[in-house]
Amino acid sequence: MYGKTFQTIRKRKGMTLKEACGTALSVSQLSRFENDKSMIPVDLFFEVLKNINTSIEEFDYFLGRQDKKQLFERFDLIETYTNNRQFDKLVELKTTIQKERPGPYSWDQFLIYFIDSLTYLNENGRHQSQQAVLNYLMQVEDWGEMELRLYAIFGFTLNVETTYTLMHTALKRSKLYQAIPQDIKLLYTILSNNFSTFLYHGNLQYAEETIRLFEDRYSENTELFYPHIDFMFNKGILAFKKQHPEDGEKYCGQAINICRLFRQKESEERYQKRYKQWRESYEDPEYHELIINIGFLEEEDA
Template identity: 50%
Template sequence: MDYGELLRQIRTSKGMKLKEAASDTLSTSQLSRFENGRSMIPVDSFLETLKNINTTPQEFLFLFGDDDHKEMQKIFENIESFMAEHQYDKVRELRDILRKQNPAPYSWKRFVFLFIESLLVLTDGEEPQNQPEVLTYLMQVADWGEMELRIYALFGFVFDVETTYLLMKTAVKKSQKYMALPQDAKLLFSILSNNFSTFVFHKRYDYAQATLAIFEEQLTERVELLEPHLDFLFNQGILAFCQGREADGIRDCERVVELCQLFRQHWREKRYNWRYQNWRHGYKDPEFRELAINIGVIE
């Protein structure tokens, strides 16, 4: 289905005639050709026509759907599932499938391919490798938008710590203007939580603490979101373990598990409890490290 066909479906479902939908924006013949896929119309005329049929752009895009976006969602769901179950062979298969598709530079598929490559390096016990291609892209974009924020959220663990910390200021500032959008309401907190884990992984507890301070400040303005509050409290517990405050770490982490039980967040309860047990029994081991990356930022 193309845009014109969907527009026609919406118009007819509302019992509106071509003349009513076109109004003063287009001629009826222009709109008819667009609806039948024989010509295009300017963006401003398209938006005006949506107003004429009492349809918002957000509603139109929801009804239209986005096949590419849905495909990316499915890929990330598979990555998350395979990594959680340590099915690294399947992750490699997914990487190889993407490689064969030869995705265009700076496309989402290309970034996903690079992301999988970085994850596989990490699972082999090596430090995540810097990805010049990703960093070059982020540095050359003067004004970050939604895509750049999501890329940064995913790749913060790949860059050197100083770069991740420096770019966080830009990410926080830019992501605030997207928080009114339902699909982006949690994006800032995903960035902060991923960065926190990255800084802890590298034992930069000063950066981790600074990240939590930003996290807490932003939460005061978004009290309606449950998941970021859980992440903040759990991360606070992790930092307590890192600083040798075991009793505080146990208290905060167990509180998160209890809240998950209270709100029937069974999947999150299982995930938090698994991480909590690892931290409680492993934090004194100098070799113990954890990197928890929320890869569900593509929603």
């Protein structure tokens, strides 16, 4: 990944391998690095970065965006496979990730844990991967970005009572970090994911409480556009689930109209698709919807 990122930046700068090498190393050495076939010493890495007029902060930014893009795409696949009950596809994705030999605390390893957890959702007891994540979360006194993201995605796989308890734990233990814009955004992601989780499992009481938490404690503290629209739409979904289609159409329609008014085309299309599905399926007791928001790419566009 480091080599490929360097290659992407070099090519965008319009520089050849020879120009990037300078006197630091040979063209063959840099070529092997760019193709992820070998690594280069740190001091030489800094030198070739300088040769392509790129700071370490810029490199880290591009590296992070590539990592997040791949992670987002994989979660999108997990969401699609789960909603369509394509569990064989989930297993194939897990195998693909395992072949990449992820590190023990990398996001790819947590993806493997997440897929394992989805596979065991209908089993009695808690799967060992869920327990490993839960143990980690409970031992951390102050939750930052990593802990909030872990809970945001694993909350769905835990039993409803545990997810409910952890929701309040997350709100308490993240107070130290709530001055950081990225982390306060994650709180809205958590609340939205929890709403989806509670609704998926048919616990309307917890779903209603989640909406109240946002409206009573957090809605006045955010100038962000998306959370307000999202919870307006969630109120509509809850109304459909409670067999009140008139209210469902009202709230969902308001959310979609706001998106249209402010030219949020992608959000409008996504809500339109979900709205149509709920309007057609709300009377079907077997209909379930899973929405996994990991808060990566959307945050950067907010």
